[in-house]
Amino acid sequence: MAKRIDVSGLSAxxxxxKAIEDISMTVEPRSVTAFIGPSGxxxxxxxxxxxxxxxxxxxxxxxxxxxxxxxxxxxxxxDPVAVRRTVGMVFQRPNPFPTMSIxxxxxxxxxxxxxKKKSVxxxxxxxxxxxxxxxxxxxxxxxxxxxxLSGGQQQRLCIARAIxxxxxxxxxxxxxxxxxPISTLAIEDLIGELKSQFTIVIVxxxxxxxxxxxxxxxxxxxxxxxxxxxxxxxxxxxxxxxNPSVQATEDYISGRFG
Amino acid sequence: MSAVTxxxxxxxPQLRQNLTTARLPKWAPAGVAVLSVALGCAIGAGAGLxxxxxxxxxxxxxxxxxxxxxxxxxxxxxxAKDRFATSLVWxxxxxxxxxxxxxTVYTVQQGAGVVDGNFLSHSMRNVIQSGPxxxxxxxxxxxxxxxxxxxxxxxPVGLMTAVYLVEYGRGRLAKVVTFFVDVMxxxxxxxxxxFVLSVWNILLGxxxxxxxxxxxxxxxxxxxxxxxxxxxxxxxxxELREASYALGVPKWKTILRIVLPTAIGGITTGVMLAVxxxxxxxxxxxxxxxxxxxxxxxxxxxxxxxxxxxxxxxYASVNNxxxxxxxxxxxxVLIAFVMGLNLIARGIARWRSPKAGH
Numbered sequence: 001m002a003k004r005i006d007v008s009g010l011s012a013x014x015x016x017x018k019a020i021e022d023i024s025m026t027v028e029p030r031s032v033t034a035f036i037g038p039s040g041x042x043x044x045x046x047x048x049x050x051x052x053x054x055x056x057x058x059x060x061x062x063x064x065x066x067x068x069x070x071x072x073x074x075x076x077x078x079d080p081v082a083v084r085r086t087v088g089m090v091f092q093r094p095n096p097f098p099t100m101s102i103x104x105x106x107x108x109x110x111x112x113x114x115x116k117k118k119s120v121x122x123x124x125x126x127x128x129x130x131x132x133x134x135x136x137x138x139x140x141x142x143x144x145x146x147x148x149l150s151g152g153q154q155q156r157l158c159i160a161r162a163i164x165x166x167x168x169x170x171x172x173x174x175x176x177x178x179x180x181p182i183s184t185l186a187i188e189d190l191i192g193e194l195k196s197q198f199t200i201v202i203v204x205x206x207x208x209x210x211x212x213x214x215x216x217x218x219x220x221x222x223x224x225x226x227x228x229x230x231x232x233x234x235x236x237x238x239x240x241x242x243n244p245s246v247q248a249t250e251d252y253i254s255g256r257f258g
Numbered sequence: 259m260s261a262v263t264x265x266x267x268x269x270x271p272q273l274r275q276n277l278t279t280a281r282l283p284k285w286a287p288a289g290v291a292v293l294s295v296a297l298g299c300a301i302g303a304g305a306g307l308x309x310x311x312x313x314x315x316x317x318x319x320x321x322x323x324x325x326x327x328x329x330x331x332x333x334x335x336x337x338a339k340d341r342f343a344t345s346l347v348w349x350x351x352x353x354x355x356x357x358x359x360x361x362t363v364y365t366v367q368q369g370a371g372v373v374d375g376n377f378l379s380h381s382m383r384n385v386i387q388s389g390p391x392x393x394x395x396x397x398x399x400x401x402x403x404x405x406x407x408x409x410x411x412x413x414p415v416g417l418m419t420a421v422y423l424v425e426y427g428r429g430r431l432a433k434v435v436t437f438f439v440d441v442m443x444x445x446x447x448x449x450x451x452x453f454v455l456s457v458w459n460i461l462l463g464x465x466x467x468x469x470x471x472x473x474x475x476x477x478x479x480x481x482x483x484x485x486x487x488x489x490x491x492x493x494x495x496x497e498l499r500e501a502s503y504a505l506g507v508p509k510w511k512t513i514l515r516i517v518l519p520t521a522i523g524g525i526t527t528g529v530m531l532a533v534x535x536x537x538x539x540x541x542x543x544x545x546x547x548x549x550x551x552x553x554x555x556x557x558x559x560x561x562x563x564x565x566x567x568x569x570x571x572x573y574a575s576v577n578n579x580x581x582x583x584x585x586x587x588x589x590x591v592l593i594a595f596v597m598g599l600n601l602i603a604r605g606i607a608r609w610r611s612p613k614a615g616h
């Protein structure tokens with residue numbers, strides 16, 4: 001189910017502005033990799049290059065290679081739509097489809113891919129909601145609007161929606177930044193459970209969160225305003241937080257930064 | 259407060275203000291309104307002004323002046339300005355609403371006696387124009403068919419144009435399309451009629467028919483649909499599109515299944531309002547549909563009738579009390595039709611809008 005991501009020499013642009021420069025890293029399967037770093041250093045941009053969401057923005061483009069096991073996501077014959085089916089994504093703000101019920105939200109990915117059989121959909125919806133730890137809270141109101149749930153529930157609904165299409169990799173862009181501590185805890189527990197099936201990459205501003213949930217941590221930084229973001233170092237989370245090899249990482253983690 | 263300032267002598271005296279000031283009572287605006295209307299009537303009657311509009315304008319000006327003066331005297335300048343602005347909005351509101359209400363009330367008064375089953379189900383065929391009787395069935399059919407055909411042409415084109423502009427349009431072509439939509443919005447209806455007359459009827463040689471009328475109506479309707487749909491599509495948050503892409507849904511399917519359903523309430527309202535707008539168009543219909551006294555259910559062959567055209571003909575050509583009565587009846591039906599469409603549009607907008615129910 002889970003795949004390894006191998007990035008080499010990746011740069012991303014918005015029009016003529018270079019947002020990230022020459023990033024190379026390996027993301028291990030069945031593990032959680034956290035991206036930390038100051039605002040504007042390109043963590044989210046880099047995350048979005050991993051499922052070709054970056055190019056959705058007009059004028060945005062990418063150079064370099066992203067290998068998913070042995071396929072280059074930026075190969076000329078690759079269909080970005082197929083990439084996004086393989087590499088799912090959860091966004092910063094919960095964004096359930098407002099016209100759809102809870103059931104329809106989770107089933108959306110499959111339905112829009114052409115799955116019509118009700119028994120199949122029901123099975124997947126139940127499995128995904130259970131996988132997202134939401135089943136017990138919503139099983140009696142599956143046909144109610146998804147937008148009626150609380151923020152934390154909505155975010156778990158979005159996670160259920162993302163895992164319903166059975167991706168290999170799950171990208172999470174600050175999934176807890178709009179949530180209270182209790183909902184955050186629920187999502188963090190969930191991440192711990194999901195990593196047995198998926199390769200998970202999570203962007204976070206919360207360093208405790210990175211330390212709690214991730215196996216490996218990557219620190220991004222930028223040399224100055226207007227400069228592209230770069231990967232400073234990637235290592236086991238324990239090492240990054242106890243004994244990082246680069247001074248900038250230690251400064252950032254210990255709060256001595258700017 | 260810095261150390262230099264003492265409680266007795268602030269550097270800037272205006273900064274030291276009491277937290278409570280004298281306030282006018284809650285009923286003050288209403289009282290001022292009643293007073294100014296009374297004064298306005300008294301002045302109008304006293305000066306022998308015949309026009310009641312003048313009475314009303316005097317009352318309006320008095321309302322503004324008294325509100326400001328009273329408030330400035332009791333509450334101070336800043337509150338007075340606030341009251342003045344509020345009063346101005348109210349006066350403007352009344353000025354806008356009074357004609358609307360009087361028009362509706364007058365039309366109902368004049369038309370209600372005329373509209374009955376016979377009026378709605380009979381045409382003017384074999385009815386002596388200068389005599390009583392007859393009805394608007396032919397005009398009703400004409401209007402429904404012409405507006406229906408125009409909508410069938412303009413709504414899909416307008417919708418697709420808006421989707422192109424919001425979802426795909428980049429660069430020159432999009433700018434050019436936007437520019438021409440703007441230009442089309444400003445086309446006077448008679449010019450749209452002339453355009454269809456010269457191209458469809460004279461150049462291509464088709465005869466007058468309901469359809470040539472609906473061509474002109476479609477031209478008038480299209481930019482309205484594009485504009486309103488565009489605004490509605492822009493309101494759909496980008497996050498929803500991205501959520502859909504991230505599930506591996508292609509762009510066209512995202513638009514069809516996520517974006518359009520989210521905006522459908524607003525889009526329907528926009529189309530309905532555009533329909534309401536063209537239902538009252540007279541000029542192009544006069545030029546292209548020609549008018550008829552008999553029922554013609556085929557919009558592609560021969561002249562038809564339509565409600566606005568019928569009203570005009572009854573007023574201008576028949577020109578007697580029976581014609582006037584029929585014109586008022588038709589006007590009432592037309593207003594009811596447009597109002598009905600508006601209500602339906604509002605209903606749909608409310609019913610289809612994304613809800614956050616529990």
